[in-house]
Amino acid sequence: MMNRRSDEFRIAVLASLVLAAMLLLAGKLWYVQVARGEEYTSRIRNSSQVSVRLPAVRGEIIDRNGIPLARNRASLAVEFYLPEMVRDYRARHGEVPMRNYRTTVRGMMTEKSEPDIVKIINEAVMPRLTQLGLARDYNANQLRLHFRNDTEVPYTYIEEMDFDTMARFAEHDVGLTGVNITARPVRRYVYGALGSHLLGYVGMPSEIDKEEAGRFNFYQPDTEGKAQIELALDADLKGTAGARILQRNAKGQIDGEIERRAPLPGNNVQLTIDARVQYITEKALRAVGRAAAVVIDPRNGDILAMASVPSYDPNSFIPVISSAGWAELTGDATDPLINRALSAYAPGSTYKIPVALAGLRAGLDERRLNCSGGVRFGDKVMACWIASKNGAHGTLDLQSAIRVSCNAFFYQYGNAAGIDEIVAAGHMLGLGEKSGLPLSAEASGILPGPEWMRVNRPRERWSSGQTANVSIGQGYVLASPLQMAMLTATVANGGTSYFPRLVDKVLAPDGSVIRQEPVKVRANLLEQGLGAEQIEKVRRGMWDVVNRGGGTAPGARLAGYEVAGKTGTAQFWRGGLKDNHTWFIAFAPYDEPRYAVSVIVQGAQSGGGVAAPIAAKILSDVFKMEEGAPVKIASLAPAKGSFQFVSSVDFGRAIPAALSDAPPEEFAVSEGMVDAAPPTVRPDADDEGTVKGKKPNIFQRIFGGNKKKEKTPSSQRP
Numbered sequence: 001m002m003n004r005r006s007d008e009f010r011i012a013v014l015a016s017l018v019l020a021a022m023l024l025l026a027g028k029l030w031y032v033q034v035a036r037g038e039e040y041t042s043r044i045r046n047s048s049q050v051s052v053r054l055p056a057v058r059g060e061i062i063d064r065n066g067i068p069l070a071r072n073r074a075s076l077a078v079e080f081y082l083p084e085m086v087r088d089y090r091a092r093h094g095e096v097p098m099r100n101y102r103t104t105v106r107g108m109m110t111e112k113s114e115p116d117i118v119k120i121i122n123e124a125v126m127p128r129l130t131q132l133g134l135a136r137d138y139n140a141n142q143l144r145l146h147f148r149n150d151t152e153v154p155y156t157y158i159e160e161m162d163f164d165t166m167a168r169f170a171e172h173d174v175g176l177t178g179v180n181i182t183a184r185p186v187r188r189y190v191y192g193a194l195g196s197h198l199l200g201y202v203g204m205p206s207e208i209d210k211e212e213a214g215r216f217n218f219y220q221p222d223t224e225g226k227a228q229i230e231l232a233l234d235a236d237l238k239g240t241a242g243a244r245i246l247q248r249n250a251k252g253q254i255d256g257e258i259e260r261r262a263p264l265p266g267n268n269v270q271l272t273i274d275a276r277v278q279y280i281t282e283k284a285l286r287a288v289g290r291a292a293a294v295v296i297d298p299r300n301g302d303i304l305a306m307a308s309v310p311s312y313d314p315n316s317f318i319p320v321i322s323s324a325g326w327a328e329l330t331g332d333a334t335d336p337l338i339n340r341a342l343s344a345y346a347p348g349s350t351y352k353i354p355v356a357l358a359g360l361r362a363g364l365d366e367r368r369l370n371c372s373g374g375v376r377f378g379d380k381v382m383a384c385w386i387a388s389k390n391g392a393h394g395t396l397d398l399q400s401a402i403r404v405s406c407n408a409f410f411y412q413y414g415n416a417a418g419i420d421e422i423v424a425a426g427h428m429l430g431l432g433e434k435s436g437l438p439l440s441a442e443a444s445g446i447l448p449g450p451e452w453m454r455v456n457r458p459r460e461r462w463s464s465g466q467t468a469n470v471s472i473g474q475g476y477v478l479a480s481p482l483q484m485a486m487l488t489a490t491v492a493n494g495g496t497s498y499f500p501r502l503v504d505k506v507l508a509p510d511g512s513v514i515r516q517e518p519v520k521v522r523a524n525l526l527e528q529g530l531g532a533e534q535i536e537k538v539r540r541g542m543w544d545v546v547n548r549g550g551g552t553a554p555g556a557r558l559a560g561y562e563v564a565g566k567t568g569t570a571q572f573w574r575g576g577l578k579d580n581h582t583w584f585i586a587f588a589p590y591d592e593p594r595y596a597v598s599v600i601v602q603g604a605q606s607g608g609g610v611a612a613p614i615a616a617k618i619l620s621d622v623f624k625m626e627e628g629a630p631v632k633i634a635s636l637a638p639a640k641g642s643f644q645f646v647s648s649v650d651f652g653r654a655i656p657a658a659l660s661d662a663p664p665e666e667f668a669v670s671e672g673m674v675d676a677a678p679p680t681v682r683p684d685a686d687d688e689g690t691v692k693g694k695k696p697n698i699f700q701r702i703f704g705g706n707k708k709k710e711k712t713p714s715s716q717r718p
Contacts (some may be wrong), residue, residue, distance in 0.1 A: 052216060071187075077158060096120060245258050306435045351568070403552075418467075491542070583598070586616075604647075609647065
């Protein structure tokens, strides 16, 4: 009897436990399916979906007339989604091959383990790509680093897919998990090397926004500006990213797209540059091997052209530059990446113009000084250039001294004005300081004086001889072609010193103005102790340089237009060989100036024989353009640099006159600087990334080389 009751009790307890378990299970089912049913349904749905970030579309860079200089084009790339490949390999083989590597963690060398992504790709992906003739060599070390550090970002296997490759991808079902064709916008510099030192270039971002990347299964980053306008106005130019939602089937393969949010373009940047004037200027500069020129509108300080040779093609950086291409650019002794228009050089006799203004401001209007071939300062005689011809200029006034560029006159004139007055005039004209342009690597130049010497040369003492040296643009004084162009514009317009302006406005994609950059005045010389008639004395002296007998720049004369200018030649030596810096500054037309020009040529005989004809060619072609002659802008290949010494330039001949032998390259010394983010460089393939038994593509079969169809105007690439 007792056993029967005990059994009944056990059955009752067991039934209670079973009932409690069933109630608990029912409650759980209600909680999952009813209380949180929508949330779990969403999780299931999301686990079968793949989100892909679509990179933003950069805005365009256009000239003052709306001509596009930098825009976008579509590019097809083959990308590897590396985590997908690892998961697929594990699903097929049960495990993935692993490899050890050493890295630094908190300052200590540590051994870690990771999937051998190179072995996975070479075993699971390359055989199929080789079979279809789609395999390409790659850099295995770069692939490993990418997998280790950028799992959110697809690895770009083929950057610019040519038509043959695209056709075969479309024709065959590749059937490889993690291999995808992506269409993305890439930069196109419409006219090749034209304006390359202004526009700059773009590349892959230096850092990825991890928080944003975490919201996507796969993250395609935006390109970012690396140099010049592309860098300085990157925040305006970059657009808004879009997204794709893809459906994954039960096998984990992508079935198709179920949702797309298109990326939005960034704002457009309109420059003050006139693409026609830029083209004219760059073509004229190619008569020599190392030079720069700036063209300014003296009525407002707008930069109409800024050119530097040698140059480079920013398209060669798109989407990435090869390691060989980058080595060629950085190893070129003529420095094609340097913007010489913003670099500082001894200005030579062109500096007599600000010294003339300083003397007039000091009341030396009627001062006449004698040139006997030289001037003594202490125990040193400083010669005038005419002394080398056994001559003397005699007694001169300011206007005549500018015309014949008499050094002896300006030695005395500068000392009579005083170094403090020269420094004050220099500050009004923007010398010795950066302009504030949105361009990198701009040199401030040097406006030397006693205070500058106290800070920079504390063991030296300022002397009258140093003032004399400054007065002819030698010694410590340095100025950029941009600064000399702005100085010329100030004289041309009668005394208003503007800040240079390169960006005119920022425009929304619909054309509405978001930001207008104002015209800024640095100083009005008429309010700083100078009169209009005094400035006219300097202007007349510059007119005489070009148009009167004895002037140093008769080669700058133009039929139908009055040009005023000033030559300069600063002696410079490169490795024991003469490498003079020759200058010409000018404005025209004389009565109502519309253009102020500054030209510097390195490695030339004289400003009058080399720089002046280049400036005259620029002005002549610009005036023809104004008269209705068409300027057909074409894509420019990079201008090649040279160390050839140029004796003269004559645009009436097919070849620049009197080019002597080039000095050897071991004498090449860089005088400029590049201040830009490193470009995205594509490393060469290594042994592990060399595909064995790959089939050549159609271009290799026809031409026998690794040819790739050009999709952009060709010239060259940060």
